[in-house]
Amino acid sequence: MELSALQRVRYTYKPKLPGSLSRPVTEIAVQLGNPTESISDQDALKARFKETYGKPLAAFVPGRNETISRRLSVGVILSGGQAPGGHNVIAGLYDGLKKGNPGSKLFGLLGGPSGLIDNKSVEITGPMMDAYRNTGGFDMIGSGRTKIESPEQFASSLETAKKLGLDAVVIIGGDDSNTNAALLAEYFLSRGSNIQVIGCPKTIDGDLKNENIEISFGFDTAVKTYSELIGNIERDANSAKKYWHFIKLMGRSASHIALECALQTQPNICFISEEVEAKKLSLGQVVDQICNSVVKRADNKENFGVVLIPEGLVEFIPEMKKLIDELNDIMANKEKEFSEQGSFHAQTNWLVTQLSDPSGYLFKSLPEEIAKELLMDRDPHGNVQVSRIETEKLLMGMTESKLRDLKKTGTYKGKFSALGHFFGYEGRCAFPTNFDADYCYSLGFSAFVLIASGLTGYLSSVKNLVAPADQWIAGGVPLTMMMNMEHRHGADKPVIRKALVELDGKPFKAFAAERETWSVKTSFVYPGSIQYYGPAEICDQPTITLKLEKL
């Protein structure tokens, strides 16, 4: 495979480790704290996790570690969507294992959790590892979205682990995957197996965080990639002075990505889904916010701007959520009748008779292409594929239409021309920033120490991330500590709670304090592309979100 110049140079980058992990491994001892509790539903979780509930926090301290030089076999899984730095988690784990005992082995389970279920693996060798250090992507061993759910899947996972002679499995994933890691740790112990399970916090969405996990890896690189592009587009808007750019950003459940990008680039408008939901905004109110900015800026002769839109926005607008739910019901129960309607026009008229009055009214008010997107391309469960809805076009169309009305009344005299963008895939596989490269390597190395110290049901943790890397604090957090019970698919299930944007948190407040100004006055900031070399201020800074939360 041909290599880019940057890839060759990045191979030689040496990720930084926390001070506690920089000592000879035999001098890294594990100190356990008091038993812990889950964030809620303690009794239910205690019952579900008989073997692993309530374990103590693990800290790494100077001291003799007698077990760390055992010869180990470990399997590693990349689970779910790509996030920059995944390969460095594997590298940290690999290097830790080899430092502990050169005879130790690391197996990559191929294509995500199904690699464990179906026994598809590869032993990771030195040259193979070196070909992926400090690179983006999950292509080293592949990823997948299969969940280990059925009794058969759990059983075959154990069988594979035994066949490979594994001492431990490391699952690199988001909230769902780490919930799975907790269940697997519990399952192995309940079946009398000592095979350990350790998780690592991954997701560009930034919604796997809590008091012990400051941020999931990949968020840093992804938001900086998107911010580069948003800044470039802002500068283009401010140069051409004739377009409003509507930019949709990945992040369906939480709006951390949009919020961080807004803090980095200071656009005219940025919606935060959590706020839209909390304020129960209607689609019309969302559009009004945009129009207010467009009108005021037109008064200043600035007929251009930038709007950031989190991917999941429509699901957080209560009336849209209701419409989608009703459509899902109708399509599930009356599919035949629906399909018998000839034209789109006939379908619309029939649907309006089936929808509640407010939903019918809303449906008719949508731009035609969006209405069509709601009716087509249903997922295997018959549901609307919300991620396929071109929310940026929806808002562009409705803004244009509302501005036409305002022009008639004389309140708006500007010109409006809009362009849409969607950024997501551009950032999931970028070369990890120095921050993500260091953080991931440390998470992997920390996972090794947790394994070598005999722990299971833990998430590898590295904290104090706003300080220089040598002051980072590595350790382990019991997975059950981050869990609660949630009602999903008709049953109460133990899950790690997703961290949404907190409207009383410092990042949101910092944004809220400035956005009125930004909506009128051009206040763009141009972050430029991710830098890996040069002065520390351009290549070693954590996100603004992290700084605001932790400093």
Place this chain on the structure above:
Amino acid sequence: MELSALQRVRYTYKPKLPGSLSRPVTEIAVQLGNPTESISDQDALKARFKETYGKPLAAFVPGRNETISRRLSVGVILSGGQAPGGHNVIAGLYDGLKKGNPGSKLFGLLGGPSGLIDNKSVEITGPMMDAYRNTGGFDMIGSGRTKIESPEQFASSLETAKKLGLDAVVIIGGDDSNTNAALLAEYFLSRGSNIQVIGCPKTIDGDLKNENIEISFGFDTAVKTYSELIGNIERDANSAKKYWHFIKLMGRSASHIALECALQTQPNICFISEEVEAKKLSLGQVVDQICNSVVKRADNKENFGVVLIPEGLVEFIPEMKKLIDELNDIMANKEKEFSEQGSFHAQTNWLVTQLSDPSGYLFKSLPEEIAKELLMDRDPHGNVQVSRIETEKLLMGMTESKLRDLKKTGTYKGKFSALGHFFGYEGRCAFPTNFDADYCYSLGFSAFVLIASGLTGYLSSVKNLVAPADQWIAGGVPLTMMMNMEHRHGADKPVIRKALVELDGKPFKAFAAERETWSVKTSFVYPGSIQYYGPAEICDQPTITLKLEKL
């Protein structure tokens, strides 16, 4: 205005100059060669450019320059679409002027050529200049697409230049803008004015080049920004292994951008408009090329890939061009009849009776949303807005449909899921690469020397760009030397010839030699983001196109 960390650091970057421009300015002499000829239509051009035709090439050599320390007033114009480095052309010009004589003045003409026509300008001061060094965008003085065409516009341009007391005007623009610069230089002399006009070669499209202009500025930064994104998406495709990404790239007339991005990232498919036109490919044949790759890759269990599509592709497919021309005619001549057709269905049926048989057949075979794009949003001249056609979606839809047919015949057994992207605005205002920062600064400085030496009707030129900057060769190329006559809007007009991709040129041949392999075997290369600091191999390399053409 708040500044990003990168912007602050980039302010301190010192652009490199060619050796011939690094001497004290009083020791930079201009050496003139023999009279030159235009590339064709010599008689017609000689008649049109009585004052400025056939001037000699200008080279900079060591020697006493008696006139360079004159006190000068110069006006500068940014013309047309943004390209990274525009601010550095101004910086080079500014620094040159001040080195020549601290009392010299530089005026920015605001909002493009209309700033000259309408007398809107600002004097560029030191602090103002410093706020834009090594930054992207044209926001310092704005840009515009107005052409100086009518006798009144020429007259008021001269009037403004006189009012401002200008000795010279520098026009930073593409082929059209530099044609305008040539006309303006001729006009000024023909009116007895000694106000000089110098052009600078700008355009991300890379289609302003010839034996004396190795590349227009901005191309380097733009293609590297797009290549970063394409590489990231390739890595995502190769990790997720479930999507075909169809990526449309800016570049309507020439496919240099797509070609360079293909050389940088080695996608599975890249169309070159010039080849499609030369081979007279039909839309079906274009789709077949994609399907061939999809089918072969599916046989290897690789149900993913990346397709690059130049923005202007549809206009280079002869049957599509014919269809668009026919539609333009029908809509212009029978608009009333067309608008009387009620539904889209009725419009289609009516149009088919008006179109030639092949065009009617083609029109009916297009996906509905593309057919609609062809009928809506006409430009002020009533023409189809080709740039609004979502070519990536057109090809996605037709590929999907063709694959369904192949599935029925049993020749295709894979899965196909496609995602579309369009990259253009993301790259036009990026922070210029070191290459563009240096090149632009040198072009500006060279423009100053040409002005101070009394020349007019020249394009600032910097050659030998694949060597280190101190070996670059700066000088001036007579604008008429690059011109020919072309038939435009019903009349023969003198224009600088656009440089299209040459099918027998080295860059295309290098691509053509590899593409069969790339279309089947995953050969992706991941360039990563533009680096401004660090080892020279990651931050000081010219494009592959330039290396292939010049080495």
